[in-house]
Amino acid sequence: MNFKPLSLYNTASKSKQEFQSLTPGIVKMYCCGPTVYNYAHIGNLRTYIFEDFLRRALEYAGYTVQHAVNITDVGHLTSDADTGEDKLEKGAKREGKSVWDIAALYTEEFMRDWERLNLLDPTVWPKATDHIKEQITLVQTLEGKGFTYKIDDGIYFDTSKFPRYGEFAGLDIENQEAGIRVAMAEGKKNPTDFALWKFSPKDVKRAMEWDSPWGVGFPGWHIECSAMAMKHLGETLDIHCGGADHVRVHHTNEIAQSECATGKPFATFWLHGGWLLESKEEGGGKMSKSKDEFVRLQTLINKHYDPLDYRYFCMTSHYRNYLSFGWSNLKSAKEGLTSLRKKTAPLINQVTSIESDLAHEWRDQFTSAICDDLNLPQALGIVNKMLKDINLMEGEKGALLLDFDQVLGLDLGKSDAPAKESFDTLDRELSSLLQERNEARKSKNFARADEIRDLFKEKGYVIKDGPEGAVLEKIQ
Template sequence: MQDRGTPLVVYNSLTRRSEEFRPMVDDQVRIYSCGPTVYNYPHIGNLRAYVLSDTLQRALRWKGYEIRKVVNITDVGHLVADADSGDDKLEEAARASTESVYDLARRYEAAFHADLEMLRILPADLYPRATDYIPQMVEFAAVLERKGAAYRLPTGLYFDTSTSPGYGRLAGLRADDQREGARVDVVAGKRNKTDFAVWRTEQPGERRLMRWESPWGWGAPGWHLECSVMSIDLLGSHFDIHTGGVDHRELHHVNEIAQSEAYLDDGADWVPYWLHNEFINVKSAKMAKSKGTGLRLVELVEDGVDPAAYRLWLLTSHYRAQSDFSRAAIDAAGTTLRRLRARVDGPLPIDRTQTYQAAMAAAGDEARAVVRRIDEAVSDDLNTARVLAVLQEALQNDDLPVDDRRLVAAVAENLLGLGLDEPAVEAAALPADLEATVLDMLAQRVKAREARDWGLADQIRSNLERMGIGIKDTPQGTTWEPIK
């Protein structure tokens, strides 16, 4: 029996508690990750979801599991404002462009894959496109109608959420929950406010750019339908883990679950584990294209930032914590990355440390204790910040034999994907804007301590540490310096 180390524990959004991960089939894990809607370039906030799914994939690989992972490409069905009526995001973008809707989608899809490659994200097994699954979606929707879980209106076919006993469980809602925050769309004739479109039928005088024939008339599928159809087709009726951004937890994933469980009708939870990452904020507001705060990864690269520095910055905080983006924080992560690479200084024995079992077999006595600590960290709901802390400590430990330090670095590289064995560029001096940011944050911390707001003071310390800045309180005041 394979030694997988510390059992992997994840925070399950479905149950809102931490749970030990247990696959449905021994040695195999099937993962579905919600992919991009390719109506525009992805911004760096969007990319956090794929760093999460990649970290999960790396951790499971480290544990010795065989993995099958699917990431969908939404190239039809996602309407503006996540609604059930109005314009499709792809069609709206195409109307403002000289390209066809399909050429536009392919261009943005290619940009998405380029970003994944720059961020060292392991490839999924499949990237299915929604437009390739229209016949299967029509059949899926027809089954829902035959089972009485969907009903017709002049505007299309709608899922009846009152037929789903656990509707809204993932979002912490009840089926009769009518709160404004439920993000429902008002459509004439809907039985329940939370009912949603499975198929959207063209109206008289309307002709969509993307349209298909169906039992409910010419039209297009609803946004939620594609993920249920493609995941079940490619991963099986039930699979292990579904991931995505926290914004999908409240509506999109809720509706996926409802229609999938109605379709399967077997009384079982469709997917047992759901992982969601939090937002990247700009000035305490969610990063968004619509607000003009959607910075692209390529823009950072053109400005001299190593994409791995952005990945490192993401990994210094927990995926379930919101993070405030600043260029100063990214610069600090770049400095940390250069120092890590300088300490590693050369190729790593990565193949020998692909799994926990292999790493433990290859490690010396002292290194085994370090490998266990790394395994414990990543097993604690993918705590990559702790993995980084153990790595930094090991690389500075001159009592640890060189070969063992390099093996530890290889283990960390497999889990973190930072390119630790790439040549280190000479570290730049501390940027002036970073120094100003640090001083401002220290001033805020002084005020918090004076007000005896210890929680805020500790949070500021944690934020500084994530930026690569260590602080020390002394009788003469607080001192700070870059973490070496």
């Protein structure tokens, strides 16, 4: 397979750069995963969908991807000021379960969404609680090199010892201090310093706590990603990604602690997915898990949307842009995917190989869009235009669709016209009704035929009369 030059927007350089992996042919990719204290909302899922497109594009370009997505099952705090409530314990209290049960439950739910969205499984799903030892070791390394200090409630990273701190996110630290006052853990030397290891309160037995050289406690939030990424993928990653909200604090801190520990760059490419906003008609604003109500994948399914409708919805906008979620927007994505499926179904049964120059041209166009910083909206436009090309053989259209679907992940190869019911799967009552209608139509008793059509409508079916007889389609 020839490697396509893939251009990706790198947050670190604030520009598109041609992607190069450190080891030829292999990409080490780490994606920040969920904290499993509640369901994922569709805004969270948008980021994982973007990462899946990235993974698929890399594989399409011929790379082998070593892919890690962490599960944060340690309850960190609700505030980055290292104060506040523990999220997992909050979840446990809310549902009257143990923190371990909460973590297990929402991990399972997360994986279910993952599968339903047709996301490729990562090579590893490292869990924070399985890597306490590695986290402690990393903190010890930092301690040995003099980057840490101890205060009453934990071991902290001294950000003033890392001159490039904040460079990544373009933070203007002085200005932030001048801004709104931020509550700060007592004893911190700099407002940006963060906890590497937190001590359990003296009089409280925490639900999750571990022994460490510094006393009983639990790891800080940021350290787990560095420790797990290094263990599973090595000290320098090719790609590290996450949501745009990780740029300022989480990734900034990961870079500081990792690069101070190893003396090497932590990742060469940093990619961030844009936010999903609620459209104005839905109330507006950024979707956030800390709000009490949020839309999750199951909410969509309950409203008769297919998870892949949402996947398709996400590809109608570039991954770095804001995307407004509204029900009418999702509906038009659903219509778009449905019509794509209908066009696709007859083609995938007559797939040939891709031979003609014309077919190669279409593939080049598609590939160029994908390789230009994952321009899925443009790629989708190309797919639609390709389908309309009357000079292109049907068999090649089918072949191209299957080829493109390696990146799109819409299961076009499996797709059938949606929910058509054939006569033999119908129950007896319905099939005799349908037969009666056919006879009524034959004898031009259209009043009776229309009456039966209404009956079917009540039962949730639309009748479509074609040249080969009536076909039923389930109403969703």
